[in-house]
Amino acid sequence: MDRLIEAIEATQNPSVVGLDPTEALVPPQVVASFEEEVRDSVESEEELPAAQLAVAYFEFNRAIIDAIADLVPAVKPQSAMYEALGPAGVDVYAMTCEYARQQGMYVLADVKRGDIGSTAAAYAHMLTGAPAPAGGAAYDPWHVDAVTVNPYLGTDGITPFVDAASEADKDLFVLVRTSNPSSSELQMLDLADGAKVYEHVADLVEGWGEGTVGRHGYSRVGAVVGATHPEEGAALRERMPRTFFLVPGYGAQGGTAADVRRMFDRDGSGAIVNSSRGIIGAWKRTGRYSERMSGEEALGLVADAARDAAIAMRDDLRAVM
């Protein structure tokens, strides 16, 4: 987790921007402006809208990355938004990760993968690059620094990711206490030994990280802990002293800076807070958007509003640290 922690220190900003585009978040003139360019590349007319949206997602992401790369240490592209468009969207997912890294950002791939041994090992190639043939050069098609992983299958679904992270100097974040309302149905169940299910998972995660603790005191195995559960987050901070937290749920989902304050350690490290719509959809709340804008003008507004929102979030977090 050292690279992420150092990127946070360099920017003095423990926040990550979720690059989760949807059709509603991209100004329509941006999508329209790619119609001709995309038409030549698709095999059939029915593919056109998805392919066009995919290209628009990339340009949207690029405008935001350019606007925030000097002040935000990390981005978290959510795979679902891209997969919804089919393989053309997945291409753009990898392109977005590559571009963000080229701008010096830490890329946290929010893919929430989870499977058993040999299959988990296949997913873990997102961290180590494609399987290299005998004597062949390494090739990394995904360009990510960390992935999110689901714990439901237990240790042999996690170990391949830990091994891959160690090999490639990368990280993983395991779901522990998610930010959504119904997360309690499973995660908050009372166990016979007095703990909750998520506490048991927390102990597993802390154990999975053993042996990978870096120079800043945190292991390569992080935890996802929602900002919407401040008391549990504070307790988990004590329970998992070597585990870095990825904290979703700030902003649009209702979590505040005060809610996340105790998910940081005494040195103000130990967590990074995500905001997605709060940053990438900030242009909608400016009152400055007009349908008469060109695609380029609209992207300029997206970028300016994202930068302003990212600064406001940084300052909001700094104020409580």
Add this chain to the structure above:
Amino acid sequence: MDRLIEAIEATQNPSVVGLDPTEALVPPQVVASFEEEVRDSVESEEELPAAQLAVAYFEFNRAIIDAIADLVPAVKPQSAMYEALGPAGVDVYAMTCEYARQQGMYVLADVKRGDIGSTAAAYAHMLTGAPAPAGGAAYDPWHVDAVTVNPYLGTDGITPFVDAASEADKDLFVLVRTSNPSSSELQMLDLADGAKVYEHVADLVEGWGEGTVGRHGYSRVGAVVGATHPEEGAALRERMPRTFFLVPGYGAQGGTAADVRRMFDRDGSGAIVNSSRGIIGAWKRTGRYSERMSGEEALGLVADAARDAAIAMRDDLRAVM
């Protein structure tokens, strides 16, 4: 689940073939035979091995699909194997699904996705097709009939898939009791109310399916129950009367026909059993492979061995029904 059940009845074969290629499972001369064709399509030399392997995976899958489509009702391509190769692999994943469907097979996408509300809705586009623009035509880039889903995030991670399945006449399968050894670490925990975690999940799954029960008595929300847990599987069959089972773990992982027998209902319906390596890697056990074979000859052996293994599996299952 009606379409799957009817496909099983038509073939009198409750089995599904896992299309989970790895470099070790594809004869090397098949991979080599695509070098020239692929070289023209990649942008850099370092991309070549992964791109070549991706094309080889497709031809490997096509040979197997052609060999089994008349006697096996369904295939289950495991997304991890393709994602390991990057976006080029994901292209081939969708191509494989499309080809299997064109041959009349039910395609079960083993993706084990799981996320919260709006993000789960984005993943659920794998069932309904890409988001269509106002007035635009529907476009389905994935070509799948069902997906596997992880329950760790609770109801609001599942409902979008149920809605999408209902809209598109498709299905989902939720992980309940997975086949891997360490699955017990979380799934077998004792709850304070006396149940195990996986039993609680089973009850949730049965509930999620309510209102989607089809003409054969099963809902659109199936469950993944490993063949390696025969006693628990039998108990789950009683506990989840409206839930169709996808049963991994037969064959290479150690599950036998006797182990899975009680996961079927009294009419011999209610479950489909997966085998991956046992079918797609059967060519390795024939003693008929030679390095001197051409790519085409090697694919012929893969196909013949897969067909023989699929027939043997069908007959093995029929014998205990």
